[in-house]
Amino acid sequence: MKRFLIPLALFIVLVGFLARGLKLDPHEVPSPLIGKPAPAFSLPLLSDPARRFGPAEMRGKVWLLNVWASWCASCRQEHETLLDLVQRGIVPVYGMDYKDQPADAQAWLDRLGNPYAATAVDRDGRVGIDFGVYGVPETYVIDKTGVIRYKLTGPLTRENLEDKILPLVRELKK
Amino acid sequence: MRKKHNYCEPPFEKGGSFRRCVPRAVTALLICTFSLASLAVQAGEAKPLAQDPVLEQRMIKLSEDLRCLVCQNESLAGSHADLAEDLRREIREQMRAGKSDEEVVAYLTQRYGDFVLYKPPVKPLTWLLWFGPFALLAGAAGGFYVYFKRRGERLSDESLSEEEKKRVAALLGNDGNES
Numbered sequence: 001m002k003r004f005l006i007p008l009a010l011f012i013v014l015v016g017f018l019a020r021g022l023k024l025d026p027h028e029v030p031s032p033l034i035g036k037p038a039p040a041f042s043l044p045l046l047s048d049p050a051r052r053f054g055p056a057e058m059r060g061k062v063w064l065l066n067v068w069a070s071w072c073a074s075c076r077q078e079h080e081t082l083l084d085l086v087q088r089g090i091v092p093v094y095g096m097d098y099k100d101q102p103a104d105a106q107a108w109l110d111r112l113g114n115p116y117a118a119t120a121v122d123r124d125g126r127v128g129i130d131f132g133v134y135g136v137p138e139t140y141v142i143d144k145t146g147v148i149r150y151k152l153t154g155p156l157t158r159e160n161l162e163d164k165i166l167p168l169v170r171e172l173k174k
Numbered sequence: 175m176r177k178k179h180n181y182c183e184p185p186f187e188k189g190g191s192f193r194r195c196v197p198r199a200v201t202a203l204l205i206c207t208f209s210l211a212s213l214a215v216q217a218g219e220a221k222p223l224a225q226d227p228v229l230e231q232r233m234i235k236l237s238e239d240l241r242c243l244v245c246q247n248e249s250l251a252g253s254h255a256d257l258a259e260d261l262r263r264e265i266r267e268q269m270r271a272g273k274s275d276e277e278v279v280a281y282l283t284q285r286y287g288d289f290v291l292y293k294p295p296v297k298p299l300t301w302l303l304w305f306g307p308f309a310l311l312a313g314a315a316g317g318f319y320v321y322f323k324r325r326g327e328r329l330s331d332e333s334l335s336e337e338e339k340k341r342v343a344a345l346l347g348n349d350g351n352e353s
Contacts, residue, residue, distance in 0.1 A: 026246060032287040099256070125260050132285040134243035134257055 031132050031151045038065070038140065038148050039130035043120035046097055046105055053094065053120040055146055062172045064093045064165070065140040066116070066156075067133050069100040070108040075137045078155035082115040085161060091169045095119035098128050098136050141165060143172045226270070233266050236275050240282065241290050249292070 033039075042054040055065075066082065068075040086093055095116035097105045102121055109119070122128050131140070134153070141150040150168055152160060234251045240261075242253035250258050250265075261282070268278050279291070288294050296304050334342065 029243060029289045030287060032284060125257075126264075129260060129264060129285060132287075134286065 027135065028153060029134065031148075033132055033148050034151060036148060037146050038142050039127070041120070041122075041127040041130065043096070043122055043127060046095075046102055046109075046119040046121050049102075049121070053118050055142065058094070058142065059146060060144050062091055062144060062169055063142055064091055064169075065096060065131075065142060066093055067096045067098050067122075067128065067131070067136050067138040067140075069098045069136050070104040071100065072136045074155045076112075078137055078157070079112050079115070081156045081158060081161060083113050085156070086115040090166065091173075092117045096127065097121045098133060099123070099125040139165070141168055141172070229266065229269050232275075233262060233269055236278060237262060237265060239292050240279075241292055243286055243290065250290075 038055045040055060042052045042056075045051045045053055082093060085091070093115055095118070097119050099122065102123075105119070105121070109116075120127075125133070131138075132151075137155055139152040139156055140148050143149050149172060150165065152165065156165075237250035238252070240250040242248045242250050242255055242258045242261075244255035244257050245253050248255075248258075250261055264281075265278050268281060273281075282290050288300075294300050294303065
């Protein structure tokens with residue numbers, strides 16, 4: 001009996017590793033920007049290209065930066081959740097329209113409703129690169145000192161909002 | 175249970191509404207189908223190559239060792255993803271501005287992490303990755319060494335008694351003399 005114990009133990013360890021591997025999502029790339037100041041930018045507003053928006057304006061506030069685009073299907077999926085979140089008035093959400101046609105983006109907001117306090121237009125995706133954007137939608141939680149505290153890649157859902165983002169926002173607002 | 179995420183990346187052709195989330199096979203088919211049509215578009219995008227072939231070569235050589243964030247099994251040099259296109263443009267521009275390869279790589283890892291590197295740096299977090307296989311090899315070699323050593327000892331310990339030797343000889347049909 002004893003001679004089977006070691007192979008059995010090794011087998012169980014191997015199965016453990018494989019089971020863990022199945023659950024990991026290789027698309028979730030940990031961002032090196034967590035805990036670092038949000039990259040500075042100054043981008044024209046979608047509603048009024050003459051005016052600009054940047055993280056510097058948000059000093060002293062906890063806020064969400066949501067990277068979206070009108071060509072992005074998953075953004076459509078999270079849109080209701082965003083509208084709902086904003087209606088609750090817990091945290092301001094600013095949008096970054098990523099690699100999009102401003103006209104398409106405006107039409108999308110007109111049609112589906114606008115959850116954003118303001119939307120900055122990142123036409124060529126350069127600011128997106130500074131933020132390490134690789135798959136929209138992405139949502140960043142930024143604290144009062146302008147530091148990125150959390151990043152979500154993929155659509156916002158009721159679950160990740162209630163489990164992760166809102167508890168963190170409440171914590172940061174204290 | 176965590177839900178599987180859906181991801182989007184920018185459309186293939188600017189202003190289009192092509193969804194990158196479609197399965198790769200379909201994408202490949204589309205690429206084949208439309209490759210002829212896109213030739214004209216690509217001719218425009220390929221301009222930088224003609225501008226500075228040496229720099230382009232340097233950019234490609236560097237980006238071959240970098241991972242595309244969208245199509246994770248493709249290098250930055252070989253990926254058709256829009257983000258890869260943008261990052262190649264960024265690398266090209268930084269090189270043109272006189273940045274060294276190391277500076278360009280640092281620029282990318284600051285934004286996307288070590289994940290972009292096909293060859294991750296040696297640091298405490300990656301020790302297991304780099305040295306784990308050798309540790310396993312050493313462990314296995316040690317195990318084998320101990321096993322064979324013990325086996326050898328056990329085998330040499332086992333000698334036959336006079337009684338057994340006689341029986342062996344009888345069974346083998348000899349006259350009892352050891353050869």
